[in-house]
Amino acid sequence: MMKIAIAGATGNVAQEVTEALVATGKHQILLLTRKDITKIPFNSPLSSVTWITTDYDDTDQLYEILQGVDTVLSFIMTHSDPENKTQKNLIDAAVRAGVRRFAPSEWATSSFEHLPWYTGKAEIREYLAELNKGKKVLEYTLFQPGQFTDYLCYPYKTSKHIHPFQTQLDFNARRAIILEGSEDARITLTAAKDLAIVVAKAVEYEGEWPVVGGIRGDELTIGEIVELGEKIRGGPFTVERLKPEDLKAGIVNSTWLPKVDHPSLPPSEIESMTKGFLSGMLLGISVGVMRVSDEWNRLLPAYKFTGVEEFLTEAWENKP
Ligand SMILES: NC(=O)c1ccc[n+]([C@@H]2O[C@H](COP(=O)([O-])OP(=O)(O)OC[C@H]3O[C@@H](n4cnc5c(N)ncnc54)[C@H](OP(=O)(O)O)[C@@H]3O)[C@@H](O)[C@H]2O)c1
Numbered sequence: 001m002m003k004i005a006i007a008g009a010t011g012n013v014a015q016e017v018t019e020a021l022v023a024t025g026k027h028q029i030l031l032l033t034r035k036d037i038t039k040i041p042f043n044s045p046l047s048s049v050t051w052i053t054t055d056y057d058d059t060d061q062l063y064e065i066l067q068g069v070d071t072v073l074s075f076i077m078t079h080s081d082p083e084n085k086t087q088k089n090l091i092d093a094a095v096r097a098g099v100r101r102f103a104p105s106e107w108a109t110s111s112f113e114h115l116p117w118y119t120g121k122a123e124i125r126e127y128l129a130e131l132n133k134g135k136k137v138l139e140y141t142l143f144q145p146g147q148f149t150d151y152l153c154y155p156y157k158t159s160k161h162i163h164p165f166q167t168q169l170d171f172n173a174r175r176a177i178i179l180e181g182s183e184d185a186r187i188t189l190t191a192a193k194d195l196a197i198v199v200a201k202a203v204e205y206e207g208e209w210p211v212v213g214g215i216r217g218d219e220l221t222i223g224e225i226v227e228l229g230e231k232i233r234g235g236p237f238t239v240e241r242l243k244p245e246d247l248k249a250g251i252v253n254s255t256w257l258p259k260v261d262h263p264s265l266p267p268s269e270i271e272s273m274t275k276g277f278l279s280g281m282l283l284g285i286s287v288g289v290m291r292v293s294d295e296w297n298r299l300l301p302a303y304k305f306t307g308v309e310e311f312l313t314e315a316w317e318n319k320p
Contacts, residue, residue, distance in 0.1 A: 003068050004203060005030040005099075007090055008075035009051070010040065012263065013107055013192070015161040017073065020196035021203065022049060030065065032056075056086040062093035069094075071101040071203055077264045078105055078120025087124055091131070095138050101209060102140045104128060107195070110144055110214065110292045114283035116276075141202070141213035144292040145195045146188025149217060149308055152225070153315040159192040166258040168278055169222075171229045171316065177254045179282040180241040183223030187290035190217030191306045201300050214293030218308040222285065228309055232316050244286070247279040254278070 004021060008014050009031035021027055029049045033040070037051040052065055066072065072094050076086050087104060094102055104124045112118040128140050150157075152171055154164040168177040179185075194217050202209065220228070226237050240254045252275040260277050261270055284290065297305070 001026060001028055002070045002203065003028045003030065005032060005066060005069045005072045006075065007032045007056075007072060007086075008077065008105065009033050010035055011075045011077065012161045012163055013195075014073075014075035016159060016192050016196040017075070017199045018049070019160065020200040024200055024204075027203070030069065032065065056089050059089050059093050059096075062089060063097050066093055066097035066099055069097065069099050071103070072099050073103045073199070073203075074105045075107070076105045078124070079117050080264055081120060084120050084123050084127070087120075088127060091124075091127065091138070095131070100139060101203075102128070102138050103143055103199075103213075104140065106142045106144055106213075108144065109146070109284070109289045110212075111287075111289050112284075113287050113289055114280045115289060116280065139209050141209035141211060141295075143195070143199060143202070143213045143215060143296075144188075145190035145198075145215040145217065146219075146290050146292045147190075148192045148195070149189040149306075149311050150192050152189070152229075152308075152312055156315060156319065158311075158315050162192045163261075163263050165261050168258050168281060169225055169229065170258065171233055171312070172319075174229070174233050174235055175238040175240075175256070176226050176229070177240045177242060177256075177258070177278065177282070178222050178226070179247070179286045180243050182282070182286045183226075184221050185286050186219055186221050186288070187225070187285055188214075188216050188219050188292045189225075189308050190215055191311055194303075194305050198296050198300060198303060201303060202296060205299060207299070210295040210299070212293055213295050215296045216292060216294040217305040219291065220308055225308075228312065232309075232312050242282060244283060247283055250275075250279075252279055 004027050006014050010033050031051045037053050112122050150159050150162050151167050154166045157164050198215050230237050257274045
């Protein structure tokens with residue numbers, strides 16, 4: 001039995017992963033949250049797991065919590081963690097407590113060009129690399145699944161915990177916004193369910209974790225996604241093409257904007273972030289940020305991922 005600590009445990013992705021870990025029945029799991037645990041609804045498989053409240057500020061308390069812990073998985077939302085204070089405290093306490101393995105709050109892209117909201121992830125990559133310079137003190141992997149396939153099913157929920165939000169590839173309204181000339185840009189799409197199972201398997205993997213931990217559910221070009229959407233939704237998509245030079249100048253002249261209502265964003269901020277988020281995603285995709293490598297596919301060759309077509313065909317069946 002391994003002791004695993006999950007930081008940011010009330011979050012969407014954390015809960016998907018935690019349930020996959022709980023389902024193995026093999027581990028002792030500690031769920032770390034800043035919230036008052038008496039107010040957490042205990043109506044899920046997670047009610048049987050140990051919850052601990054921490055503000056992550058008291059590093060002695062964190063050190064105590066992490067005693068005997070083998071692996072720490074962090075899901076802390078980096079844009080809500082000024083100067084990465086929380087994640088850095090967590091890493092420092094993990095090293096002090098002799099934790100073997102750590103996964104920082106990545107869970108997305110291979111790189112961060114044009115994605116300023118991921119600056120915190122980039123800093124944590126540097127922090128971990130610096131920590132291990134010369135001599136490895138903490139084994140870690142950057143789990144990177146690309147974009148969750150689930151988002152292509154907005155507004156329908158296809159996982160238990162991932163909150164669906166609208167993207168520029170809007171299957172529901174049969175429309176898409178793409179960057180001019182980006183039809184051949186490739187993106188990795190991984191079902192949230194597959195990510196969770198792969199992480200549960202990675203925790204049990206006995207070899208050394210690779211630093212870059214790409215998880216490639218499937219990989220398609222933007223053009224292929226639009227074509228697939230037209231096939232699955234039974235009709236043509238209205239595709240708007242934005243110019244890179246306009247986006248770089250802060251001009252977004254599409255007739256509609258995808259609403260990024262992620263639970264970590266205050267509703268008052270969503271409106272103002274929408275254009276920047278769309279620009280960043282379109283420009284980022286064109287330089288490959290959403291295309292990840294396949295380290296975990298190669299380390300876990302028996303695991304069969306759900307293909308995008310299979311996933312979306314099932315999800316959109318009988319939808320208006
Ligand atoms: N690949 C994809 O398509 C995709 C999609 C969504 C998310 N992600 C990634 O997955 C990770 C988790 O995202 P999520 O959607 O699950 O986010 P979320 O639902 O907002 O959960 C993040 C959790 O982080 C904790 N947190 C936030 N600010 C904190 C702070 N300053 N100090 C300590 N804890 C803090 C909160 O937990 P407590 O309140 O319990 O402390 C919160 O529940 C992120 O790295 C995100 O980028 C990837």
